[in-house]
Amino acid sequence: MNENRSGFRLAGIQTLELTQRSLQNEFRQWVVILPGLIFPLMMAAVYSSQFGRTLGLPGFPKVDSFLDFILPGSILQAVSFGATTAGTALALDIEDGFFDRLLVSPVSRVPILLGRLGGAAVIAAGKAVILILIFLACGARIRSGLGGVVVVILIAALLVLAIGGLAQSMAIKTGSQEAVGATFPLIFVTIFMSSAFFPTALMDGWYRALAENNPITWTVDPMRRLVIEGWSTTDVLQALGVPLLISVVTISLAIRSLQGMLKST
Amino acid sequence: MNLAALEIKHSRQVAAAICMRGMRRIKSRPVLIVPTIVMPVVLVISFTGAFSSLTRIEGYGTSNIYNWMAPYGALQGAVFAGLGSVGSSADDLERGFFDRLLLTPGSRFPLLVGTVGYSACRALIPTTAVFLFSLTLGMTVPGGLLGVISLYIATSFLSVVFCLIGLVILYKLKTQRSLMIMQVIAFGALFISVGQVPQSFMEGWLKVAARYNPITNVLELSRQGFLGDVAWSTTWPGLLALTIMTLVSGALAWRGLKRLAP
Numbered sequence: 001m002n003e004n005r006s007g008f009r010l011a012g013i014q015t016l017e018l019t020q021r022s023l024q025n026e027f028r029q030w031v032v033i034l035p036g037l038i039f040p041l042m043m044a045a046v047y048s049s050q051f052g053r054t055l056g057l058p059g060f061p062k063v064d065s066f067l068d069f070i071l072p073g074s075i076l077q078a079v080s081f082g083a084t085t086a087g088t089a090l091a092l093d094i095e096d097g098f099f100d101r102l103l104v105s106p107v108s109r110v111p112i113l114l115g116r117l118g119g120a121a122v123i124a125a126g127k128a129v130i131l132i133l134i135f136l137a138c139g140a141r142i143r144s145g146l147g148g149v150v151v152v153i154l155i156a157a158l159l160v161l162a163i164g165g166l167a168q169s170m171a172i173k174t175g176s177q178e179a180v181g182a183t184f185p186l187i188f189v190t191i192f193m194s195s196a197f198f199p200t201a202l203m204d205g206w207y208r209a210l211a212e213n214n215p216i217t218w219t220v221d222p223m224r225r226l227v228i229e230g231w232s233t234t235d236v237l238q239a240l241g242v243p244l245l246i247s248v249v250t251i252s253l254a255i256r257s258l259q260g261m262l263k264s265t
Numbered sequence: 266m267n268l269a270a271l272e273i274k275h276s277r278q279v280a281a282a283i284c285m286r287g288m289r290r291i292k293s294r295p296v297l298i299v300p301t302i303v304m305p306v307v308l309v310i311s312f313t314g315a316f317s318s319l320t321r322i323e324g325y326g327t328s329n330i331y332n333w334m335a336p337y338g339a340l341q342g343a344v345f346a347g348l349g350s351v352g353s354s355a356d357d358l359e360r361g362f363f364d365r366l367l368l369t370p371g372s373r374f375p376l377l378v379g380t381v382g383y384s385a386c387r388a389l390i391p392t393t394a395v396f397l398f399s400l401t402l403g404m405t406v407p408g409g410l411l412g413v414i415s416l417y418i419a420t421s422f423l424s425v426v427f428c429l430i431g432l433v434i435l436y437k438l439k440t441q442r443s444l445m446i447m448q449v450i451a452f453g454a455l456f457i458s459v460g461q462v463p464q465s466f467m468e469g470w471l472k473v474a475a476r477y478n479p480i481t482n483v484l485e486l487s488r489q490g491f492l493g494d495v496a497w498s499t500t501w502p503g504l505l506a507l508t509i510m511t512l513v514s515g516a517l518a519w520r521g522l523k524r525l526a527p
Contacts, residue, residue, distance in 0.1 A: 029442065035449035042453050049471035050462045053322050081445065088442065095359070177359075177441045178352050179294070184448065186304060192311040207314030 018115020036081030059201035073196035087167025128156035165250025283379025305342025335399035342391025343420035351431030388424030412490010419487035429514035436521030
């Protein structure tokens with residue numbers, strides 16, 4: 001029992017240490033973090049300037065501006081950049097041999113993955129804070145107040161774990177930065193096939209059905225209601241619960257991939 | 266055969282070998298072809314699906330969303346084909362294969378030409394995929410064969426332009442992760458254009474930026490055959506924009522390569 005407890009404690013300490021290493025790596029190459037902020041901001045600016053006429057279409061939620069509508073989608077977009085970075089960074093560790101060195105050191109296996117994800121989650125939360133501040137400065141309003149802001153930041157951190165787990169699984173399976181990096185556009189498209197940038201009520205046919213059943217829509221819709229309508233405990237639970245559940249699944253996948261790799265070598 | 270002619274022949278062989286190596290690399294690592302083919306097709310599905318209601322707004326330019334979005338999707342695919350070839354070069358740089366390439370005698374220029382050629386060939390794949398896919402879903406080509414040729418010219422050359430821009434950044438940063446920066450530049454350049462809506466829908470800064478963005482001219486060149494007849498007045502601004510962008514990015518990439526490997 002005590003051994004188990006001290007094992008968990010040690011794993012926790014190792015995860016924190018590796019999270020710190022991951023953060024140091026990220027900040028050393030801070031230029032690479034910038035696209036994750038610039039791109040969603042640019043997209044929000046473009047969409048706000050080109051989709052003004054759509055606000056009048058029947059089925060569009062009642063919003064003051066397109067900026068309010070797109071805030072959750074922009075945060076999601078920012079997070080997706082960092083999430084793939086968690087995978088490419090792990091692939092780099094595999095390519096340059098640092099991963100092998102970690103494996104021969106007395107570090108538990110799981111913290112190797114969680115450390116990278118932890119770093120990505122901290123950066124995702126930071127990005128969410130910066131984006132929210134910029135959106136507020138540009139005239140957006142978050143009707144659920146400070147509580148809503150905190151929830152949105154937590155969702156950002158959870159989303160990066162969900163996507164990052166998948167990217168890590170791919171990094172372990174391919175061991176190639178190029179292959180993991182190449183999946184970024186597909187993540188972008190998955191986000192696009194949801195209500196992140198346009199309401200599902202204005203979509204048609206099978207695409208609408210797909211968007212309505214996309215877990216990203218299940219996260220973004222309640223997140224958006226917190227922004228444009230106000231506080232709702234049901235929305236908070238749904239917006240946090242969906243990415244949490246996906247994180248558990250994808251991180252388990254990554255751990256299984258790691259175990260599979262270790263068995264085969 | 267004199268020395269100059271021999272050098273030209275050798276340069277051509279090196280460039281062709283690099284181009285062929287890139288194509289073989291795609292064949293040997295199918296995971297790399299997935300985004301090249303699937304991504305632009307899925308982008309077309311995404312844009313047509315998410316924004317199908319735009320055609321309900323007066324002045325959109327077409328009642329068939331595929332005619333508007335397919336050329337845009339093809340250009341996106343071509344741009345990513347260009348960046349994909351930069352990804353291969355980044356891989357070579359990080360793995361040390363680039364150093365071996367530098368051992369080839371003669372000018373460094375064929376290294377650049379080979380990568381660019383690979384990019385142009387790679388761009389044909391997403392363009393064809395998007396074209397055939399959109400045709401099956403209801404896209405029409407009122408501009409006929411000339412419209413299709415305009416699309417292929419636009420995608421191949423734009424792929425070359427973004428390959429060169431990507432190489433400029435890669436030669437400076439020397440890391441695979443610089444691809445992320447290139448993706449933002451590529452997406453940004455395409456977004457601040459008439460990709461999704463016509464200029465008449467835009468307001469404020471975007472309207473001005475899209476007007477002066479050379480990608481707008483390239484998009485109009487590629488899209489003209491899908492909205493109506495092909496016209497010289499729409500063709501030459503696109504060709505001019507492509508020529509200028511190729512020359513400028515080519516000169517910068519060449520300078521970057523010379524600095525990296527004097």
